[in-house]
Amino acid sequence: MAKGERKAGGKPPAPADGAVDRIPGGDAPAGGFVQLLTPDGEHLGSVTTADGTTYSVDFTDEEYRGFYRDLVTVRRLDAEATALQRQGELGIWASLLGQEAAQVGSGRALRQQDMAFPTYREHGVLYCRGIDPIMPFGLFRGVDQGGWDANEHKFNGYTIVIGSQTLHATGYAMGVTMDGKTGSPDGEAVIAYFGDGATSQGEVNESFVWAGVFNAPMVFFCQNNQYAISEPLERQTRIPLYRRAAGYGFPGIRIDGNDVLASYAVTRAALDNARNGQGPTLIEAYTYRMGAHTSSDDPTRYRIASEVESWKAKDPIARVKAFLAKQQVADADFFAEVDETARKLALDLRERVLAMPDPQPVTMFDHVYPNSSPEVDAQRKAFDEYHASFEGSGH
Amino acid sequence: MAETITLGKALNHGLRRALENDPKVVIMGEDVGKLGGVFRITDGLQKDFGEDRVIDTPLAEAGIIGTAVGLAIRGYRPVCEIQFDGFVFPAYNQIVAQVAKMFYRSKGKVRVPMVIRIPFGGGIGAVEHHSESPEAYFSHTPGLKVVSCANPADAYTMIQQAINSDDPVVFFEPKRRYWEKGEVELEAPLSGAYPLHAARVLRPGTDATLLAYGPMVRVALDAAAAAAEDGRNLEVIDLRTLSPVDYPAIFESVRRTGRAVVVHEAPGNLGIGAELAARITEECFYSLEAPVLRVTGYDIPYPAARVEEDFLPDLDRVLDAVDRSFGW
Numbered sequence: 001m002a003k004g005e006r007k008a009g010g011k012p013p014a015p016a017d018g019a020v021d022r023i024p025g026g027d028a029p030a031g032g033f034v035q036l037l038t039p040d041g042e043h044l045g046s047v048t049t050a051d052g053t054t055y056s057v058d059f060t061d062e063e064y065r066g067f068y069r070d071l072v073t074v075r076r077l078d079a080e081a082t083a084l085q086r087q088g089e090l091g092i093w094a095s096l097l098g099q100e101a102a103q104v105g106s107g108r109a110l111r112q113q114d115m116a117f118p119t120y121r122e123h124g125v126l127y128c129r130g131i132d133p134i135m136p137f138g139l140f141r142g143v144d145q146g147g148w149d150a151n152e153h154k155f156n157g158y159t160i161v162i163g164s165q166t167l168h169a170t171g172y173a174m175g176v177t178m179d180g181k182t183g184s185p186d187g188e189a190v191i192a193y194f195g196d197g198a199t200s201q202g203e204v205n206e207s208f209v210w211a212g213v214f215n216a217p218m219v220f221f222c223q224n225n226q227y228a229i230s231e232p233l234e235r236q237t238r239i240p241l242y243r244r245a246a247g248y249g250f251p252g253i254r255i256d257g258n259d260v261l262a263s264y265a266v267t268r269a270a271l272d273n274a275r276n277g278q279g280p281t282l283i284e285a286y287t288y289r290m291g292a293h294t295s296s297d298d299p300t301r302y303r304i305a306s307e308v309e310s311w312k313a314k315d316p317i318a319r320v321k322a323f324l325a326k327q328q329v330a331d332a333d334f335f336a337e338v339d340e341t342a343r344k345l346a347l348d349l350r351e352r353v354l355a356m357p358d359p360q361p362v363t364m365f366d367h368v369y370p371n372s373s374p375e376v377d378a379q380r381k382a383f384d385e386y387h388a389s390f391e392g393s394g395h
Numbered sequence: 396m397a398e399t400i401t402l403g404k405a406l407n408h409g410l411r412r413a414l415e416n417d418p419k420v421v422i423m424g425e426d427v428g429k430l431g432g433v434f435r436i437t438d439g440l441q442k443d444f445g446e447d448r449v450i451d452t453p454l455a456e457a458g459i460i461g462t463a464v465g466l467a468i469r470g471y472r473p474v475c476e477i478q479f480d481g482f483v484f485p486a487y488n489q490i491v492a493q494v495a496k497m498f499y500r501s502k503g504k505v506r507v508p509m510v511i512r513i514p515f516g517g518g519i520g521a522v523e524h525h526s527e528s529p530e531a532y533f534s535h536t537p538g539l540k541v542v543s544c545a546n547p548a549d550a551y552t553m554i555q556q557a558i559n560s561d562d563p564v565v566f567f568e569p570k571r572r573y574w575e576k577g578e579v580e581l582e583a584p585l586s587g588a589y590p591l592h593a594a595r596v597l598r599p600g601t602d603a604t605l606l607a608y609g610p611m612v613r614v615a616l617d618a619a620a621a622a623a624e625d626g627r628n629l630e631v632i633d634l635r636t637l638s639p640v641d642y643p644a645i646f647e648s649v650r651r652t653g654r655a656v657v658v659h660e661a662p663g664n665l666g667i668g669a670e671l672a673a674r675i676t677e678e679c680f681y682s683l684e685a686p687v688l689r690v691t692g693y694d695i696p697y698p699a700a701r702v703e704e705d706f707l708p709d710l711d712r713v714l715d716a717v718d719r720s721f722g723w
Contacts, residue, residue: 035503045447086462117465136422145496145499145500146500146502147500147501147502147503147504148501148502148665149501149503149504149505150501150504151505152466152504157497157500157501157505159493161492161493164461164488164489164492164493165466166461167458167461167462167464167489168461168462168464168468168493169455169459169465170458170461170462170464170465170641171461171462171463171464171467171468171469171473172464172465172466172469174464174465174466175465175466175469175470176469178421178471179469202455202457202485203458203461203488203489204455204458205464206455206457206458206461207458207461208463209455210452210453210455210458213418213453251675269665271612316422327720336489347407366497366503367499367501367503368498368499368500368537368538369498369538369540369562370498370503370508370561370562371560371561372507373540373638374639374642374643375639375640375641375642376537376639381658390569394502
């Protein structure tokens with residue numbers, strides 16, 4: 001068995017500490033991270049971690065351009081959503097600004113049959129699943145609570161209570177095993193998204209215990225964006241988050257979360273390990289939330305401008321653009337076309353968001369139970385009669 | 396043919412039948428496998444159905460319920476055991492914020508057909524956290540259905556009906572009645588069984604209505620037998636379903652008798668009895684001869700075992716309330 005290769009089935013692999021020998025770019029956190037594309041747009045080809053695993057990507061020019069297109073598109077749609085919120089058309093928006101590479105890389109690493117459990121910020125993953133980007137806007141506009149079919153889209157509902165979804169992902173992954181859908185290259189895998197703040201939640205730690213004990217076919221994808229609203233990482237942990245995995249008995253690895261290629265390569269490998277029966281992996285995507293926590297937040301109260309500036313130099317999109325230009329596989333026309341296409345998508349999104357009708361008030365009584373409840377039914381009827389009693393009521 | 400078995404054994408038979416009838420049913424909880432549960436409700440099931448269907452979980456209640464949600468999304472029908480009433484609270488977030496809301500949040504597209512079994516109530520001489528009655532917390536939560544069985548026959552059918560239901564059901568088991576025996580028709584088809592969400596008149600009467608559920612049903616029946624010696628003919632209703640409450644059955648009875656006494660172990664303040672009193676007053680005002688009275692646990696933490704008999708409603712306290720109702 002070659003170094004770094006993992007055998008399907010049998011005992012889970014020994015925990016790796018995910019340390020990286022090389023620290024490309026010189027700007028990685030202590031202990032390093034997996035990086036394949038530097039902030040300057042230099043493609044490193046491959047990187048080998050301390051446990052001997054080698055990560056590499058080798059895409060066609062068209063595929064590299066595709067990554068760029070997705071990154072630009074999800075940022076543009078996000079900007080449109082922020083604008084819609086500022087204009088009073090959304091009640092709130094949780095921006096992904098700065099986290100595009102973590103989301104597009106991991107989102108593209110998912111295979112068709114894989115299942116994702118997002119927080120409320122994974123708009124980029126949603127987009128990469130081929131889902132209409134308008135899907136979560138009902139939630140943010142306040143016309144519903146999400147309302148989509150997790151199984152149809154292989155993308156669970158946005159979960160707002162921090163960390164709760166990691167247990168759902170783990171249970172779902174146990175079900176994958178029980179269905180006999182692991183242990184082969186076309187098996188299924190599950191990915192759970194969460195942030196640095198969530199790692200303090202008991203439920204996230206319980207999900208680590210469960211996933212380890214049951215060898216669940218899943219990837220814990222932590223976007224460490226350095227802040228849980230206002231609280232910095234130091235308030236959540238004494239050790240780098242990826243190293244937590246060792247205590248639960250599965251591999252943990254840190255990646256440059258602003259490097260879409262590293263995000264893709266490491267997530268794809270971890271998902272494939274999971275589907276092959278080798279159990280869970282924790283990936284810490286080291287990134288930065290460039291915007292506010294949500295549109296209701298004011299980050300100037302808790303972080304300094306120079307910090308934000310230093311992260312701008314590590315922008316996840318600029319480095320892909322630099323790489324494409326350096327490789328001469330994309331020209332000004334291409335970049336302009338991508339911008340224009342994204343702008344049109346954003347405009348289309350805006351128009352459809354503005355056209356979202358408010359729900360009929362009586363629909364608030366819908367879908368409380370799969371089987372009806374006489375109490376809810378009676379209240380719905382009383383509600384209807386009360387409103388109908390007003391002259392000229394539309395009810 | 397009817398067999399005479401304990402309430403605990405009736406639950407065991409019901410779970411067994413559910414596992415036999417639907418390969419998607421899985422049982423999960425602490426010590427439910429080899430040990431068969433601390434009350435032996437799952438006794439022998441792992442041996443017969445395997446470790447994938449009767450799952451000994453890590454010791455973490457949020458984990459039990461949270462992973463069950465994921466299994467339910469995947470298409471399974473998890474039956475979760477919470478070992479004791481007082482241990483459900485680590486799972487409270489998952490039950491109230493996730494289990495109860497998944498169907499609503501998804502506009503009816505995601506179902507989580509789960510059963511959460513909770514042995515509840517006191518009277519077994521236990522230490523703290525082993526004798527509580529947390530049913531009101533869950534009955535207050537839209538999206539959950541809440542039931543409680545009081546005898547072996549109901550235990551057998553209700554656990555199967557709860558598992559078959561696509562609604563998430565919190566299933567309260569009267570732990571101090573686990574060893575009480577009764578006749579159970581083990582071969583009877585479930586389709587002909589009494590509905591899950593319906594109250595049942597266990598003793599017809601004319602003078603007052605006693606309303607109880609779970610462990611207090613036995614107390615209410617004993618009180619009615621004692622009252623009969625004084626010439627009072629009390630009707631006893633086993634509520635069986637706490638969310639939704641079967642109000643039509645209750646209103647029909649109270650309109651006939653003109654008096655209602657609610658009995659439960661849980662503290663009275665904002666409990667099931669408070670809601671019943673309010674609703675009966677709203678709906679049966681002109682039939683009432685006296686206010687709806689409550690006989691409940693006191694508004695204190697569950698006390699030490701040596702004094703629990705003074706905390707729990709008993710026959711004398713129920714009869715005292717009946718006297719007060721008649722003296723109004």
